[in-house]
Amino acid sequence: MPSLLNPDRPPVFCPGCSHERIVKALDRTFQAMGLSGDGVVLVSDIGCSGLFDTFFHTHAFHGLHGRALTYATGIKMVRPDLHVVVTMGDGGLGIGGAHVLSTCRRNIDLTLLVLNNFNYGMTGGQCSATTPREAQVGSGFLNRLEQPLDVCRLAEVAGAGFVARASTYDKELVGIMERAVAHPGFSVVDIHGICPGRYTRRNRIGPADIEAGLRRLPPLTEAAPDERKTEYATAYREEAARLAPPPPPARIKARLSPVGEARQEIVLLGSAGQRIVTAGELLCLAGAAAGLNATQKNDYPITVMRGHSVSELILSAEPVGYTGIRKPTAVVALAPEGVARKRGLLADLPEDALLLHAAGVEVPETRGSVRSVDFRAMGIKSPDWALASLAVLARENRVLSPEMLQAALELRFRGTVREAALSVVHKVLDPEGGKPTP
Amino acid sequence: MSFSLMEGNEAIGRGAIRAGCSFFAGYPITPATTIYNTMLELLPPSGGVCMQGEDEIASIGFCLGASMAGAKVMTATSGPGISLYSEQISFAIGSEIPIVIVDVQRLGPSTGSATKGADGDIQFLRWGNSGGLPVVVLAPVDVADCYALTVHAFNLAEICRCPVFIAANKEISMTRETVDLDAVDLPPVVERTPAPEGAPFLPFGTKPGRNVPGFLPIGGSRLVRQTSSTHGTDGYITTDPERIAQNQERLMRKVSEAVDAAPLFDWRPAQGAETLLIAYGVTARAAGAAVRALAQEGTAVSLLTLKSLWPVPERLIRDKARDCRRVVVVEMNLGQYVREVQRILPGMEVSFFGQMNGELISPHQIRKVLRHA
Numbered sequence: 001m002p003s004l005l006n007p008d009r010p011p012v013f014c015p016g017c018s019h020e021r022i023v024k025a026l027d028r029t030f031q032a033m034g035l036s037g038d039g040v041v042l043v044s045d046i047g048c049s050g051l052f053d054t055f056f057h058t059h060a061f062h063g064l065h066g067r068a069l070t071y072a073t074g075i076k077m078v079r080p081d082l083h084v085v086v087t088m089g090d091g092g093l094g095i096g097g098a099h100v101l102s103t104c105r106r107n108i109d110l111t112l113l114v115l116n117n118f119n120y121g122m123t124g125g126q127c128s129a130t131t132p133r134e135a136q137v138g139s140g141f142l143n144r145l146e147q148p149l150d151v152c153r154l155a156e157v158a159g160a161g162f163v164a165r166a167s168t169y170d171k172e173l174v175g176i177m178e179r180a181v182a183h184p185g186f187s188v189v190d191i192h193g194i195c196p197g198r199y200t201r202r203n204r205i206g207p208a209d210i211e212a213g214l215r216r217l218p219p220l221t222e223a224a225p226d227e228r229k230t231e232y233a234t235a236y237r238e239e240a241a242r243l244a245p246p247p248p249p250a251r252i253k254a255r256l257s258p259v260g261e262a263r264q265e266i267v268l269l270g271s272a273g274q275r276i277v278t279a280g281e282l283l284c285l286a287g288a289a290a291g292l293n294a295t296q297k298n299d300y301p302i303t304v305m306r307g308h309s310v311s312e313l314i315l316s317a318e319p320v321g322y323t324g325i326r327k328p329t330a331v332v333a334l335a336p337e338g339v340a341r342k343r344g345l346l347a348d349l350p351e352d353a354l355l356l357h358a359a360g361v362e363v364p365e366t367r368g369s370v371r372s373v374d375f376r377a378m379g380i381k382s383p384d385w386a387l388a389s390l391a392v393l394a395r396e397n398r399v400l401s402p403e404m405l406q407a408a409l410e411l412r413f414r415g416t417v418r419e420a421a422l423s424v425v426h427k428v429l430d431p432e433g434g435k436p437t438p
Numbered sequence: 439m440s441f442s443l444m445e446g447n448e449a450i451g452r453g454a455i456r457a458g459c460s461f462f463a464g465y466p467i468t469p470a471t472t473i474y475n476t477m478l479e480l481l482p483p484s485g486g487v488c489m490q491g492e493d494e495i496a497s498i499g500f501c502l503g504a505s506m507a508g509a510k511v512m513t514a515t516s517g518p519g520i521s522l523y524s525e526q527i528s529f530a531i532g533s534e535i536p537i538v539i540v541d542v543q544r545l546g547p548s549t550g551s552a553t554k555g556a557d558g559d560i561q562f563l564r565w566g567n568s569g570g571l572p573v574v575v576l577a578p579v580d581v582a583d584c585y586a587l588t589v590h591a592f593n594l595a596e597i598c599r600c601p602v603f604i605a606a607n608k609e610i611s612m613t614r615e616t617v618d619l620d621a622v623d624l625p626p627v628v629e630r631t632p633a634p635e636g637a638p639f640l641p642f643g644t645k646p647g648r649n650v651p652g653f654l655p656i657g658g659s660r661l662v663r664q665t666s667s668t669h670g671t672d673g674y675i676t677t678d679p680e681r682i683a684q685n686q687e688r689l690m691r692k693v694s695e696a697v698d699a700a701p702l703f704d705w706r707p708a709q710g711a712e713t714l715l716i717a718y719g720v721t722a723r724a725a726g727a728a729v730r731a732l733a734q735e736g737t738a739v740s741l742l743t744l745k746s747l748w749p750v751p752e753r754l755i756r757d758k759a760r761d762c763r764r765v766v767v768v769e770m771n772l773g774q775y776v777r778e779v780q781r782i783l784p785g786m787e788v789s790f791f792g793q794m795n796g797e798l799i800s801p802h803q804i805r806k807v808l809r810h811a
Contacts, residue, residue, distance in 0.1 A: 038657070038658065038660075041656055041657065043503075053663070054675075057661060059662050059663075060661075060662070060663045060664065060673075061503065061656060061664045061665075062663075062664065062667065063499070063502070063529060063665075063666050064499075064525055067495060067499045067526070069499075070496045070498075070500055070502075070503065071499050071503035071506075073499075073500050073503060074461070074499065074500035074501060074502060074504035074507065074511075075506065075507045077461070077489065077503075077504060078460075078461060078487070078504045078507035078508065078657075079508075079656070082656075082657050098492050098493055098496070099492065099495075099496055101492070102491075102492035236482075236487070240482035240483060240485070243482055244483060245480075246480065249442040249444060249448075249452070249619065250443075251440035251442060251619075252441045252442065252443070254439070254440075254441075281614060284443050284614055284616065285443055287616070288443055288616050291441075292616075293441075294441075294443065294614075294615070295613060295615045295616075296613060296614040296615070297609065297613045298612065298613070299553070300553060301553060302552045302553055320615070321723040321726045321727040321730075321801075322723050322724040322726075322727045322798070322800065322801050323609070323615075323723065323798070324724075324797075324800055326800065326802065
């Protein structure tokens with residue numbers, strides 16, 4: 001195959017820069033693999049390694065510092081047939097560390113070439129994630145305080161499918177890169193090299209020192225690529241193929257009559273675990289089954305299974321604008337946590353409003369009519385009190401009718417969950433009766 | 439007619455699918471998480487991709503890569519995530535990458551209150567990028583809007599090749615509402631305009647009279663260059679001040695002109711009204727209720743609900759304010775969009791009412807403001 005180098009844009013690196021040798025080695029890699037430019041995407045980021053994409057006749061994506069793997073992942077997920085090669089310096093490695101780690105864990109079929117020259121060349125030779133402690137760099141004493149990172153050991157532990165180190169001057173470099181690009185998973189090649197513009201001005205290292213440095217590193221445990229690891233994009237498609245598309249949203253026909261013309265504003269006050277939000281949803285569904293517009297505005301803290309849970313519900317023949325409630329028609333109080341959130345609203349309750357509270361849950365003085373319901377005595381447990389409260393309202397044709405509640409349960413629940421919910425409702429509607437009809 | 443019951447976030451997800459979205463990536467954050475949940479349910483079974491990034495930076499990065507490979511993409515977060523998106527947003531603006539970004543606003547500053555609503559990011563969405571070039575921001579009022587504006591957002595992202603934000607709010611996104619989906623007025627879906635065949639492909643070259651370059655996906659038979667660096671039409675770095683200036687001005691113009699041509703809004707004029715009330719987002723619902731109640735008392739107030747927030751629909755606002763003596767702007771923040779209204783209506787009395795405590799502004803509060811306006 002012909003070279004993929006761009007003859008109009010020859011490399012512009014400092015004389016003696018390792019990057020230039022790697023550009024040529026990468027081109028030989030593409031040639032050896034018989035790749036054409038339209039099958040390859042070079043993804044690069046900021047710094048000297050970020051010039052790579054301009055030297056090649058391939059697809060190119062040059063983005064932000066350390067984020068090249070994120071773009072490469074998006075490209076690969078849409079076009080798994082492409083060879084996606086990412087170049088990154090030791091700077092990008094450091095700032096994009098979370099992406100390196102996560103890409104290893106995903107084992108997505110990308111190739112990451114780390115052009116590791118131990119410093120930030122473009123900005124003045126500051127220390128990077130790989131700068132040795134003993135090096136003299138543009139960050140004063142700071143590099144002496146930080147441990148240099150061995151990206152290969154990190155990549156191994158994190159799950160990359162292919163991990164290798166190489167010197168820029170290694171005769172095997174093309175062969176290693178070829179295996180990396182061919183590997184069907186995430187491959188990382190840590191290529192150590194020289195930055196004559198910055199690093200070697202104060203640190204006397206040459207090719208022999210690079211080789212010696214590599215030999216001093218602990219050997220990699222998995223020299224051979226691990227083919228057993230699953231490649232992300234392939235596995236993703238296999239998993240997705242097993243999924244059935246969800247049904248479209250239920251279209252609820254208005255087949256019942258509402259209990260009255262008036263707009264209903266209901267507030268459910270409870271605590272986490274009392275299924276307040278589910279009861280609110282049921283009330284909305286009941287309204288929809290009677291052709292009413294409904295809104296449900298919830299308030300609960302970020303904690304799960306602890307704290308208040310408040311649901312404000314509006315049922316109206318007219319479209320609902322403002323979703324807050326100041327003058328409710330009914331309030332259901334099932335836990336002190338909920339009551340504490342709405343003390344002002346309860347104190348200011350209109351005279352014709354109903355305040356339904358579970359026995360034992362204290363409510364403040366109010367002008368509305370107050371009704372206590374002993375759910376425990378009815379054999380109903382706290383997580384079902386909100387549902388049971390709807391049944392209490394339905395029994396009196398306040399807010400909703402028993403038929404509307406029945407319709408809501410049929411829309412919301414299936415199987416044994418529906419049976420359990422119906423049995424709670426029956427305990428309220430028909431306390432003396434026998435078994436619920438399924 | 440039939441109702442579906444859903445929250446705003448689900449409607450945004452369903453709107454995205456309707457618009458042809460095939461790629462979503464996000465990082466969980468209240469109150470935006472249920473968009474991610476919706477996309478995870480809808481996309482993979484239909485051959486699309488929904489991913490969870492290791493952070494917000496990765497999530498939007500996946501989207502930018504996928505968009506350049508030809509997919510229609512969306513991501514969703516809240517204020518803290520928009521902060522992390524910022525550098526990638528600037529990239530998408532400068533490099534003309536279509537993307538829809540949902541900001542389900544919550545009470546800030548910073549991590550603030552995860553489960554409390556606000557409209558505190560309105561100026562941030564416009565100016566939270568380096569370079570200060572324009573973006574499109576749409577603000578839904580209700581669940582039906584969440585559905586329809588998401589389709590509009592995808593269309594505008596394709597038309598302008600730029601980031602388009604949906605400025606939602608916990609109070610719409612996590613509020614359930616009945617909606618007749620079949621009755622929602624949806625625009626026809628716009629597809630990406632391909633670059634002309636034959637001519638040498640210039641990734642940022644525009645045809646005479648056009649503001650937006652034709653698109654080719656990465657991975658096609660013609661090579662595509664994408665770059666975050668200051669570039670010429672060929673996608674290579676340029677330092678030529680004239681070419682740079684031309685490009686920046688085009689980036690500015692393409693967005694302004696597209697929105698100025700057809701801003702999205704709702705207009706409820708009142709006969710003889712001397713006051714114009716301007717609102718957006720969830721506050722527009724309370725504004726509507728307040729204006730109706732005042733009308734019953736015999737006070738006429740006109741209501742302009744803006745759904746295109748950025749670029750500011752300047753002609754529209756001037757036009758609607760022409761016959762009024764004063765303008766009142768209400769927002770769920772301490773005064774952000776009102777600055778734009780004041781800027782484009784010099785000499786007019788423009789007053790403001792805002793609240794930033796996690797609670798909805800009520801019709802009662804707005805009525806009080808309007809009575810004393």
